[in-house]
Amino acid sequence: MTNSKKNRIKDKLFEYFGIACTFFGLVMLAIFIGNILIDGLTRIDLDFLQNLPSRKPEKSGILTAWTGSLWILCFTTLIAFPLGVAAGIYLEEYGKKSSLSSLLEVNISNLAGVPSIIYGLLGLEIFVRVFSLGNSILAGAFTLALLILPIIIVATREAIRAVPPSIRAASYGLGASKWQTVWHQVLPASMGGIFTGVILAISRAVGETAPLIVVGALAYVPFTPSSPMDEFTVMPIQIFNWVSRPLHGFTINAAAAIIILLLITFIMNGIAVYLRNKWQKKISW
């Protein structure tokens, strides 16, 4: 057999292997989603979204869970977005290259890798106890904000770094100050990237369970929250709670809630992709 023939066979073999690898993940996901859909799809209706949790599975709904998730989402975003973007701007545009700044950078990267349960414990100590926010939405939101802050900072920095230096030079050259340059040129040009990062970070926050359990989100809340200081539950906790019940009806409820949660995540990812494409089209250097 000639060498080139051997090479061609190796080439083909690897191609098939690669296809197998690619499909492994996809097939598993498809089986999982299929299973869930079969179990849960019939359970989803308007009542399911509007009912409070109950002891009887067929009367139970996810109203408190999704409203709680929504509250948490809004407050997490409100807290994490300005903090993360401002920190990103500082590090990228203002921070001088010093040992302090490199220390900061290493720590931010490290923070992104800290297990979420640790954030939960941190939140419990600081927000629940020291700031005495109790088991409230605000405490949960602060904790989750802390969790996604590193992601937002990194995304912001990446987006800002993608703005060509020539744009800054042009702005400075016309007599603009640093702040004017950031506000009028750098931020508008990097907004697409920043939004994408923020949305991805938030969709991660939506799925978080562990830190919220530690902070004290309850499995059973018989009312919808009406202020940030109220107690709350969120979708993943509701799902977790149902799955651990013995009654078969609750398993079906869990499947239905998973479908809703996945839907939310997919929609948010979709928005992120859409925003990225839209801004990229608008700005091509």
Add this chain to the structure above:
Amino acid sequence: MTNELNYILESKNVNVYYGELHALKDINLKIQKNSVTALIGPSGCGKSTFLRVFNRMNDYIDSFKIEGDVFMEGQNIYDKKVRVDELRKNIGMVFQKPNPFPKSIYENVAYGLKIQGIKDKEFLMDRVENSLKQAALWDEVKDDLKKSALALSGGQQQRICIARALAVEPNVLLMDEPTSALDPISTAKVEELINELKEKYTIVIVTHNMQQASRVSDNTAFFYMGDLIEHAKTEDIFRNPKKERTQNYITGRFG
């Protein structure tokens, strides 16, 4: 050059360092008002650094250090009292690659005025129109000022950048290889423009294209390894340079 001529910019014993690197060595050079001065020399000779000395664009580089004095109309621009943003209103700059903001044509040209806090719509429109006319671009874009500047051709983009610099009514225009990214026809247009602009502005241009230097400039300064080797009338530099190094460079016998 005689003493009666009016000088607008002057560098006196200017030394520039980037950390250990001695980028400019004892540069003494006067720039005549309403003339075009070309800075030529091989890459890394310090000509771009020298250009940026005049609007203090080097200040953003952490390791940058300057000694000596730079005067604009008698005022030392490195004096502590001088505000950099004020200085840059007087000394505009055009860069190597066309770098319009990702905004409309109008917003691009009006930017320099808007950041000064000018809000008067009529005044802004007037200035935008004037600047675009001076940059020989008005007729091409007057009907779609709202269009993104990035949709224009490279040559038009560069003229937008020139109009943008002119809008704040500077006295001096610094150009850092303004045509190196343009095709020959756009280059010719920009060169023509430079020739017209010198009536009202003093222009300092860095160029790698020696024929461009010989075409557009009145005076030429040749830099080599951080030294100013020769500064004279352009026709003298290109007909009969006094220094052998200049001759070697302009005739292409280098190294």
Add this chain to the structure above:
Amino acid sequence: MTLLEQELKDLRQELLNMFLAVNNQLTKSEKSFLEFDKDLASEIANSEKRINSLELKIDRDCENILALYSPVAVDLRFVLSVYKINHELERIADIADGIADYVNDLDSGFPKNAVKDVRIKEMFIQCKSMFENVIEAFEKEDTSIARRVFKQDELLNQINLNGSKNIIKNYSEKNAKSLFFLLSCVRKLERAGDLIKNISEELIFSIESKVVKHKKKK
């Protein structure tokens, strides 16, 4: 070596060839005149064609270099001076050819006494010496050698001034044609001296960037 340098080197070699070819013509014309050698005169007429084509080639090369390489400073001056020297050389070759034509046109030789009186032999020698000087100046790029010809040219002018007087002194009906030809030769050689002087001026311009034309020379 840059591309332009190679082109300039080739151009220099071509012009040197032209110099040598014209020098040859000049030497031959002297010999054919003094020895009344008609064969040599025909040879000159033949070589003239070669010189004309060499002139055209150098012209074209100069044009190409200007169009394609845009030389400046010393290079530009060199090409400009080659362009002009080329024409002067061609005209000197024409002069040699013209003298050969007279030799061919006459049945018997030039009257000996008249030839002696008009000092044409001295003129030939002076012309050749001047021409050799500009060749040397061109080869060595030495303007001090080039400057020698300005002084040398004065002798030619002086001989030329007395030319008509000496012809008239020897005039006879029988010799009229050959005497007219002789006077023309004197005039031509004087003209050749001027052309050589022009070449020298071009060399000085090319090397020193000094314009010495229409100025009092030292």
